[in-house]
Amino acid sequence: MSDKSYLNWPFLSPQHRELEHTLDTWAREHLSPHHDNDADAACRQLVRQLGDAGWLQHAIGGAAYGGATDVIDTRTICLIRETLARHSGLADFAFAMQGLGSGAITLFGSETQKQHYLTPVARGDAIAAFALSEPEAGSDVAAMQCEAVQDGDDYVLNGEKTWISNGGIADLYVVFARTGEAPGARGISAFVVDDGTAGFDIAERIDVIAPHPLARLKFTDCRIPVSNRVGAAGQGFKVAMATLDVFRTSVAAAALGFARRALDEAMTRATTRKMFGQTLADFQLTQAKLAQMATGIDAAALLTYRAAWQRDQGERVTKEAAMAKLTATETAQQVIDAALQMFGGLGVVSEQPVERLYREIRALRIYEGATEVQQLIIARELLREHAPAKT
Numbered sequence: 001m002s003d004k005s006y007l008n009w010p011f012l013s014p015q016h017r018e019l020e021h022t023l024d025t026w027a028r029e030h031l032s033p034h035h036d037n038d039a040d041a042a043c044r045q046l047v048r049q050l051g052d053a054g055w056l057q058h059a060i061g062g063a064a065y066g067g068a069t070d071v072i073d074t075r076t077i078c079l080i081r082e083t084l085a086r087h088s089g090l091a092d093f094a095f096a097m098q099g100l101g102s103g104a105i106t107l108f109g110s111e112t113q114k115q116h117y118l119t120p121v122a123r124g125d126a127i128a129a130f131a132l133s134e135p136e137a138g139s140d141v142a143a144m145q146c147e148a149v150q151d152g153d154d155y156v157l158n159g160e161k162t163w164i165s166n167g168g169i170a171d172l173y174v175v176f177a178r179t180g181e182a183p184g185a186r187g188i189s190a191f192v193v194d195d196g197t198a199g200f201d202i203a204e205r206i207d208v209i210a211p212h213p214l215a216r217l218k219f220t221d222c223r224i225p226v227s228n229r230v231g232a233a234g235q236g237f238k239v240a241m242a243t244l245d246v247f248r249t250s251v252a253a254a255a256l257g258f259a260r261r262a263l264d265e266a267m268t269r270a271t272t273r274k275m276f277g278q279t280l281a282d283f284q285l286t287q288a289k290l291a292q293m294a295t296g297i298d299a300a301a302l303l304t305y306r307a308a309w310q311r312d313q314g315e316r317v318t319k320e321a322a323m324a325k326l327t328a329t330e331t332a333q334q335v336i337d338a339a340l341q342m343f344g345g346l347g348v349v350s351e352q353p354v355e356r357l358y359r360e361i362r363a364l365r366i367y368e369g370a371t372e373v374q375q376l377i378i379a380r381e382l383l384r385e386h387a388p389a390k391t
């Protein structure tokens with residue numbers, strides 16, 4: 001059973017503690033780490049369950065559109081992701097994507113867009129996706145080639161997006177494309193594209209080590225009305241980065257959930273596995289590992305809830321969110337690896353909890369900015385802070 005003393009840290013309020021308790025109880029009753037082999041069906045079902053239970057209300061901002069609050073509460077998002085991740089990686093994924101996929105609309109959408117899209121997302125009636133990456137533009141987002149050319153009251157979209165979570169099952173996709181107002185990052189706009197729009201196809205479904213819906217998207221003379229642009233023309237990079245600033249911290253929280261589950265599993269294993277006339281936990285080598293795992297988790301949690309709290313105070317958290325994501329995902333990988341090692345052969349048996357966690361954590365060190373990208377962000381911010389003031 002996880003140590004929950006972190007819930008008493010000053011970053012969190014009594015409402016946060018109450019929410020974690022209610023969700024944890026709900027998750028124990030309703031979620032299982034094992035899913036149908038059909039990840040699409042499992043994901044649809046989880047969105048339905050999370051929507052019916054009201055949890056998706058926290059993934060969007062705007063009480064008028066079905067949100068729990070007017071402004072997304074980052075600490076709530078983090079607590080929900082951490083708790084869901086402890087119980088089911090796919091449930092965490094389903095929750096996170098509703099938020100990430102509709103985040104641009106919450107933050108920059110028109111009144112009409114908010115009314116049309118946010119309510120069904122918050123209820124679990126519509127599934128959302130966020131389409132930024134391309135085959136030749138992953139870490140280097142500004143290299144994107146997908147373009148949208150205005151033609152009267154429409155934009156005509158051509159190009160590809162890849163690694164798109166919920167690709168193939170989503171009802172709406174927030175797509176970023178080059179609109180050419182300026183070179184590089186300043187010439188990009190965001191659009192919402194409905195599933196089924198003519199000229200929009202799922203070109204390929206992609207299988208990954210921890211199965212979830214993932215696809216490459218193709219746009220061929222795909223016409224969408226100008227009213228589907230999210231935010232101002234040329235501001236798409238800002239839209240994408242602001243959305244990621246909210247959800248990047250929550251990737252750290254999901255990693256924490258996986259790490260806490262791994263530590264729970266390791267504790268149970270270490271204290272029950274008999275060898276050489278005692279238990280695995282009696283060996284100091286094991287104790288050193290357990291100490292390192294617990295300390296890493298607390299350090300990552302402090303960075304995560306610091307970033308979430310700071311954002312909820314209305315502060316800029318580019319550096320803090322990057323520190324949290326970098327530390328929590330890398331730490332979780334080490335914690336899970338150490339836990340798996342304690343299970344010996346059993347650790348690599350398919351669908352054992354630690355084997356599943358080992359597969360689930362891996363992509364978190366890559367998406368929403370790989371570890372190296374987080375390091376660059378942190379260093380850039382440090383150097384900016386250190387630069388002499390211009391006179």
Ligand SMILES: Cc1cc2nc3c(=O)[nH]c(=O)nc-3n(C[C@H](O)[C@H](O)[C@H](O)COP(=O)(O)OP(=O)(O)OC[C@H]3O[C@@H](n4cnc5c(N)ncnc54)[C@H](O)[C@@H]3O)c2cc1C
Pocket residue numbers: 130131132133134135137138139140162163164165166208214363366367368369370371372373376
């Ligand atoms: C499971 C999964 C789900 C995803 N879901 C989505 C989604 O829903 N929407 C979306 O838009 N994208 C999504 N992505 C894409 C993800 O954001 C990209 O994979 C990521 O940005 C890395 O881009 P890339 O794969 O092209 O790798 P590359 O950009 O080719 O980078 C490869 C590696 O190079 C290293 N690297 C990068 N930059 C530097 C540097 N400056 N210096 C040194 N090393 C560096 C990193 O280790 C990186 O992993 C998803 C990816 C995965 C794996």
